Amino acid sequence: MVFNSLHFLVFFVIVYGLYFALQLKWQNRMLLAASYIFYAFWDWRFSSLILFSTVLNYFCGLKIYQSEDVKVRKRIVFISIAGNLFVLGFFKYFKFFIENLNGLFQYIGLSFHFTTFYIILPLGISFFTLQSLSYTIDIYRKGMKPTRDFVSFALFVSFFPQLVAGPIERAKNLLPQVLTKRAITFDRFFEGSHLFFWGLFLKVFIADNLANIVAPVFAASPPYNGLEVLLAAYAFTFQIFCDFEGYTCMARGLAKMMGFDLMLNFDLPYFVTNIQDFWNRWHISLSTWVRDYVYMPIFFSIRKVNANLRISITILITMAIMGLWHGASWIFIIWGLYHGVLLVACKVIRDNCRDWIKPKSIIGQRLWAGLRMLFMFQLITFGMLIFRAQWGRQIFDMTRAMVFHLSWFDGATRMIGQIAGYTCILILVQVFQYMKKDLLVVLKSQIPLRVCFYYACLILLTFYGDFGADEFIYFQF
Amino acid sequence: MEDIKQKVKDFILSELRKRVGDIENINMEENFIESGVIDSFGFLELLMSIEQEFNIHINFAELDPSEFTTLEGLVFHCGKAIAL
Known part of the structure; x- marks a missing residue:
């Protein structure tokens, strides 16, 4: 059941009606049941994994808090981490690990061969695992107290708007909201509705239409036309943003309508002048999670x-792990390392030559910032090409085509027109948001402007929206 | 203990001045990283220079980041480690 489906609309209307009619205690029970039903629509069997993670972390959290003995606390947090990572590792990385082990045996001439079997990847496993893990680690680090209310904790782990693709919430932010009465006001309802509508537009009109342009290019075999690859890479850069930000906006909007505040996950990530800033603005809930629970401990x-070497090694290991989190494939590890190398380069440049390359005049500085932004967009786009590639060799073939075979092709004008057409509203809105430094600038604009905006989006959604897609890119992670 | 804390605080402020320039309005309880006073690379460099200056070793991985990413928290934990 995806947000952009009629099933979900019916589901949410029922849940919202009940939510209004109930008191806090029963609201939480009803939301918990609704979250499990929501998840069970994909595959009810894997609801047991959410329950396992919930029970494990609930009891580990309590035990850690009750114990003053450092060794005991360490042992319990280890059980929590190992338990969660075992489940994640088995469902997500087992096949990848065995295949690589077999490949290694073959390479060194051993006749050993482990049998692999097909394992279904449970939806959202990477998201709810990280979310519940942060709870026990925070208690271990004495950053928060555990809750004794099992239903509230279970709802924190499985809250349906953000269960399958985030934002990866921290217990410190979401749990207090689960435990206390939520305020539902007209302002919050309108803000939530605005976020949901904008998210729906990003997903159905932009992302899913761009997907139809991108998919054939990446499904084709070489030789590639460089320009076509370049355009497909640009299109995918917008597609993945709209797909993921679309989901996040809808999740935040639904939560907001029920009185919850979920964290921001994207903050104009393509309007950046260095790669570090990109990671401060792209998938914020994951990057801050990785910063606090992976980067710093490493x-x-x-x-x-x-x-300098210590920081560089840390960055590279962290980004490789970040890549692997996205999927059990060497392509994602390469993508992570690509960003790791860019981050290290960013640090080296910042430490050694920031002052002498910074223009003195204000106009010069603005121009320089604009050029850097444009350059960063190219680097991010190349990263997205790696991310989207179907196999390792494709990255090489496509890069070579973009460098050596950049020529006009039949259908180029049409492809450029389609990409521009699908993305122009997004670009206009984001430029507006960037200039006003306010992500809710549309919601706060004059009523006539807002009416025109919603009307235009509604027309485009109705006549040109692709309602056929039943998945979001990040569901596979 | 207060002397040690003041010494640590002065050192942190001088290091921050070196790295990010003007820090006149820094709040004791403000999160360095989230408020944008310093980025995560710079923050780790700051921790390393504190460890080097006072010859201490703190396992920050055992602490909640919100505990040591504020001036108050950092001064407290470093002061405690020096006093031991």
Whole structure:
């Protein structure tokens, strides 16, 4: 059941009606039941994994808090981490691990061969695993107290708007909201509706239409036309943003309508002048999670090396893990490492030549910032090409085509027109948001402008929206 | 203990001034990274220079980041480690 379906509309109307009629205690029980039903629409069998993660972390959290003995606390947090990662590892990485092990055996001439079998990847497993893990780690680090209310904790782990593709919420943010009465006001309802509508537009009109342009190019075999690859890469850069931000906006909008505030996941990530800033604005809930639970612990565990080398090693390991989180494939590891190398380069440039390349005049600085933004967009787009590639060799073939075979092709004008047509409203809105430094600038604009905006979006959605897609890109992670 | 904390605080402020320039309005409880005072690379460099200056070793991985990403928290934990 995806947000952009009639099933979901019916589901949400029923849930919302009940939500209004109930008191806090029963609201939470009803939302918990609704979240499990929502998940069961994909595959009810995997609801048991959410329940496993919930029970494990609930009891581990309590036990860690009750114990003053450092060794005991360490042991329990280890059980929590190992339990969660075992489930994630088995369902997501087992096949990848065995295949690579078999490949290694073959390479070194051993006749050993492990049998692999097909394992279905449970939807949203990477999201709810990280979310519930942060709870026990935060308690271990004495950053929060556990809750004794099992229903509320179970709802924190399985809250349906963000269950399958985030934002990956922290217990410190979401759990207090689950435990206390939520305020539902007209302002929050309108803001939530606006977010949901904008998310729906991003997904159905932009992302799913761009997907129809991108998919044939990446499904084709070489030789490639460089220009076609370049256009497909640009299109995918917009597609993935609209797909994921579309989901996030809808999730935040639904939650907002029920009185919850979910964290921001994207903050104009393509309007950046360096790669570090990109990661501060792209998939914020994941990047801050990785910063707090992966990046810092790795950094503190590496000692006796030079400061710059220590940070660089930390960045590369962290980004490789971040890549692997996205999927059990070497392509995602390459993508992570690509960003790791860019981050290291960013640090080196910042430390050594930031002052001498910064223009003195204000106009010069603005021009320089604009050029950097444009350059960053190219680097991000190339990263997206790696991300979208079907197999490793395709990255090489496509890159070679973009460098050596960049020529006009039949249908180029049409492809450019389609990409421009699908993305122009997004670009206009984002430029507006960037200039006003306010992501809700449309909602806060004059009523006639808002009416025109909603009307235009509605017309485009109705006549040109692709309602056929039943998945979001990030569901597969 | 207060002397040590003041010493650590002065050192952190001087390091921040070196790295990010003007820090006149820094709040004791403000999160360095989230408020944009310093980025995560710069913050780790700051931690390394504190460890080097006072010859201490703190396992920050055991702490909640919100505990040591504020001036108050950082001064507290570093002061505690020096006093030990």
